[in-house]
Amino acid sequence: MTASPARARILETAARLFYAEGVHAVGIDRIIAEAGVAKATFYHHFPSKDDLVHAYMADQSMRQRATATRALAAEPREALTAIFEDMCTFGTGPTYRGCPFVNAAAEYPDPAHPVRQTIDEHRRWARGVYRDLLVASGHPDPDRTADILVLLKDGLFVGFELDEAPNVRTAVRAALDKVLAEPAHATASGRHRTGVR
Amino acid sequence: MTASPARARILETAARLFYAEGVHAVGIDRIIAEAGVAKATFYHHFPSKDDLVHAYMADQSMRQRATATRALAAEPREALTAIFEDMCTFGTGPTYRGCPFVNAAAEYPDPAHPVRQTIDEHRRWARGVYRDLLVASGHPDPDRTADILVLLKDGLFVGFELDEAPNVRTAVRAALDKVLAEPAHATASGRHRTGVR
């Protein structure tokens, strides 16, 4: 289908540069140079830079969904902690540069822009995953709690970029525990997990 | 001191435009046009665009500190909720465009850049405020809890920009309650507030 090697090289190069340096800061010339393609080839696959940015966003979303799908194999509660652990691991990587969606949104102020809509869609998906897992795990208030988990997710993405990673990781684990803890009186099912991972 | 009306107009205009549209997306020419100053005047006060961005960051930090100082008059616990309520109110404003520091960081990937250092400093200040208030309110684990409040703060800034404001607000209040709740057994000083505002 879309199995053009040139297109793949362009998208991969763009993803790396856009994420590392920002969308506006990376020019087409640089992308085609590092991808080793001709200008005409680039514009054949992506009629405009915005189309490339859009494809970059869609690609990021697809990758995160694939990663999450793997975590979804476990039990609901474990899946949730696994997802957040995965994000923490990602956040401590050498190339980490924050959340690609939040960063892109910072450069695309117009909420009606296609890039923003792709971001919105991704966020709805992420919240949906949290909610579904909470429902499956029998959480009494999955909707509100999913919203809180989204807060936590965004906070950790920012934190790993701008604060000290170990502290962030510790705080994320503590916060997740607090959020997933049953409301005080309903502590029937003893929850014995004493350390994620 | 720096009470030049021209300089103030430049900074105010730049702050408005940088925040609303992003730093890279706003050119010097546009700033001087909308500020109604001459180019020479601009470069007299700000030797380079980066200097202006730096001043913009410092100015944002100063404003947030002034706002927080007002909230600090109340009791520690009240002060904390007031601070988060203020941020929620800010997040629902018509010109809201996310956290200026997070947005700027998205456009300045180099952690060694002066702009990033100003951001770091601001974040250290914010965390310090949270920690101090937690200490003053007798919280048993002020350091880790301050880290969690930072997560919450960043999450809400992102959420108000990219998600539905009412849901975010509700989630923030619930999360703050959870975070500030006394660990079950140690409920000496009964804090009976069951819902902010």
Add this chain to the structure above:
Amino acid sequence: MTASPARARILETAARLFYAEGVHAVGIDRIIAEAGVAKATFYHHFPSKDDLVHAYMADQSMRQRATATRALAAEPREALTAIFEDMCTFGTGPTYRGCPFVNAAAEYPDPAHPVRQTIDEHRRWARGVYRDLLVASGHPDPDRTADILVLLKDGLFVGFELDEAPNVRTAVRAALDKVLAEPAHATASGRHRTGVR
């Protein structure tokens, strides 16, 4: 001979686009896309864009000659009026965009360019037709009058593009009458035409 269907489609498409939008404004990619041929096929039939432009000019000339040939069946005098009526009819068509040769000359300033030479040749042919018809109709000054008819032809082509068609048509008919009118004293052959068409 040159009965390749691909070639014909290319030439037809190019003629339509060149005439409607100008030569420089239409790119090869657009032509091959709208003609539905491959790039290699295009460059097989037309080694360069200039060759295509040249073929476009030659084609236009051939078509005009074919049209004129039909009019030449009539009596000389009638043939002349028929030729100008044909041009007026052409000038009021929905796709009319002026004289293709004049338009092309506007984009090819160099008189030595092959395109220009094709234009020159076409104009010599047109003037020759006028002169021959004037001679055949017994006009006393066919050479100078042919030059005047060329002026009229060019004027009407411009007029139909840039002025109001009905006024132009009326003016063309009146001018043609004036031009073809016998000089006062030499009114031998009564000319009985009482209304073209």
Add this chain to the structure above:
Amino acid sequence: MTASPARARILETAARLFYAEGVHAVGIDRIIAEAGVAKATFYHHFPSKDDLVHAYMADQSMRQRATATRALAAEPREALTAIFEDMCTFGTGPTYRGCPFVNAAAEYPDPAHPVRQTIDEHRRWARGVYRDLLVASGHPDPDRTADILVLLKDGLFVGFELDEAPNVRTAVRAALDKVLAEPAHATASGRHRTGVR
């Protein structure tokens, strides 16, 4: 007012190049190089190339109006022949490249484009001048005759570009004589057709 030397140099250079080589064929870079201005200066005075083209058209129109105004000092009939003689003289100049308006129209197919509207306005002015002079000279049919003079004008502009100048000049003079010749009473051969169509 608009007495900026840089702007004047740009416009003068653009007029020369646009007229000699065509609008699309001349790039901004070339204009600013030959005018000796900076790109920023160019875009300060002309926000886009189209604005420059528009100014070029308006400038040409103004110049032709100024030239015509000088000829208008004479008696109506003399003024008309002077105007056409002026155009013939212009047409035989070394830099002659046809009518700037017709050439520009060839490159701007859209009749709604500002450039085209400037052209339309100029043509209305020219026809108005002819008509006024015909009225002042007591011509019995100034409106239709003005239309014919427009035909003649356009024809001569094209002819001087694409045909042999001396023949064109002769033909123009002869045609002008025919067009301005007093009707009826000064001629033996009555003109029987009193209204085409």
Add this chain to the structure above:
DNA sequence: ACTAGCGGGACGACCCGTTTGT
């Protein structure tokens, strides 16, 4: 101290005509 304008040159996105391989 402030304004207005101009010069400079690098870079932005995007399109051009053309050739080659498959």
Add this chain to the structure above:
DNA sequence: ACAAACGGGTCGTCCCGCTAGT
């Protein structure tokens, strides 16, 4: 017939200096 490569060209914007005038 399609995809890719190529290099140069298009218009336009960038940040930044400098000079002259008030």
